[in-house]
Amino acid sequence: MMRSQILIVDDEKSFVRSMAFALNEAGFHTRSAHTGEDALTLLADEPADLVLLDLRLPGMHGMEVLAEVTRLYPGLPVIMISAHGDTRAAVQAVKAGATDYLTKPFALDELLHIIDTVTDRARMQEELDYHRQRSANASGLVGSSQAMQALWQTLQRVAASSTGRVLLLGESGTGKAVVARAIHEQSPRADGAFVEINCAALPEQLIEAELFGAEKGAYTGAHQKRSGLVSLAHGGTLFLDEIGELPLSLQAKFLHFLENGDYRPVGATASHTADVRVVAATNRSLEEEVRAGRFREDLYFRLNVIELTIPPLRERGEDLQELLDRFIEAQAREEGCRPVTIPPETLERLQAYKWPGNVRELRNLVERLTILHPGQRIRPDQLPHEFHPGPGSASDQATTTSLEQKLEQTERQMIRQALEQTGGHKSKAAEQLGMSRHAFKRRLQRLGLI
C-alpha cells in the first residue's frame, strides 16, 4: 500500500522531530524543512501529498510559502500551524487557500483527525475533477430522429425542476448515462457535481461504502475513512446506473435517504444529510422485478416520478449516420490519425445490423476500425463477423458470443475481482492489473462500469 508523504515545515527543530516521529508511527512518510525556501526545493524534488506549514518562519514568511505552494501545486492540501494567539492569521491563511489550520500546542489525535479529513477531501476533489472532466469530454446527446427530438424536449422540461426524480429506461448502451448527464447540465444544479455509480459493478458491501461512505476499519480493506458519492453529489446530481441490481438491504437504506435526505456511513453512529437530485436507470423491467420480489415497490414509486424511455438504436436508423460521423471524427482526433470513411455498401451492412449493444457497440466498432485501418475506406469484409449474415445467422445474432463479447466479459470479471480485493480502491485495483490509473478509468468507462 502506498503511504502518504507529508512535508513538515517548521523552524522549531524539536517540534519537527517529535511530529515526524509521531507521523511515522502512524504510518506516514515524512520529510522536513526548516525554512520556506527549503520546503519549495524539497517539493520540486519530489511531490508530497500534504504539507504542514508553520506560519512564522525565518526568511520567507509562511503566507508567502503558502502562496507559492498553491500556485505551483494547486490541489495540494496545506495545513497551517500557528502559535497560540495567532488564530486570526491562521484564518487569513485558510482564506488564502490553506486547507485547514492547527494551533500549537495540539494533540496528536487532533493532527491525525485533520490529516484524515484533509486527505479524504483531496480524494474527493480528485474524483470531482475526474467527473467534471468526464462531463466536459462528453460528446453531448447526438441524434435528430423524431424519437430523440421528443426525448430532448421532455428532458428539458424535466431538467428545469431541480429535484424531480427521473427513471431512465432503455437497453444497455442506448445512452442512459448521456441522458442523465444532459439532465444535470440543463438543470439549475449544473454547477454542482454529476456523480455516477453503477450498482452492478461492485459487491453489496462496497456499494454501500461507495454510496454512503465508511468509517476507517468498518469493513475489510477500509484502511481509511472515506466519503461517499452521496456527499460528493451534494448540490448536484447522483446517477445510479442499473438500479435494478441494487441489493434489497441497500434498497431500504436508499429509500430512507430519498424520503428523509439523511444517511449513515458504514460503521458510523451519526447521520449526515445531503441535497442531491437522483436520476436512476435500468435496462430491466423494474415492474417485473417488483413482481418477482427483487425490487421494493415503495422504492420503485419513489424513483419513478418521471419516466423516460430511450429507444434502442435499431429503432432510430436516422441517428446511425449522425452518431457514426461524430464517433469517427472524435476517434480520429483521439488517435491522431485521419478518419476512416464508410462507403455506401458498408453503411448498408451497418444499417441492416440489429445493434444488440446499441450506441456503445457502434462506438466500440468505430474505435476498432480506426485503430486497425486508420484513414482507410472500410470495405464490408473489414467489418467483424457479426456484420456478415450467413445461413441462419440473422437470428443467431443475439445468441452467439463473439470473441469481443467474451473478452469484455473476462475484462469485467477481472476488474470486479480487483476492485473487490482492494476494497473498491481504483488506484490499487489498477496497480494490481498492471495498468495506469488513467487507463483503468478509461477501461471502466468503456465497459460502462462507472
Ligand SMILES: Nc1ncnc2c1ncn2[C@@H]1O[C@H](COP(=O)(O)OP(=O)(O)OP(=O)(O)O)[C@@H](O)[C@H]1O
Ligand atoms: N445519443 C448519444 N449521443 C452521443 N453519444 C452517445 C449517445 N448515446 C450513447 N452514446 C455513447 O454510447 C456509449 C454508451 O452510452 P451510455 O453509457 O450512456 O449507455 P447506457 O444506456 O447508460 O448503458 P448501460 O445500461 O450499459 O450502462 C457512451 O460512450 C456514450 O457516450
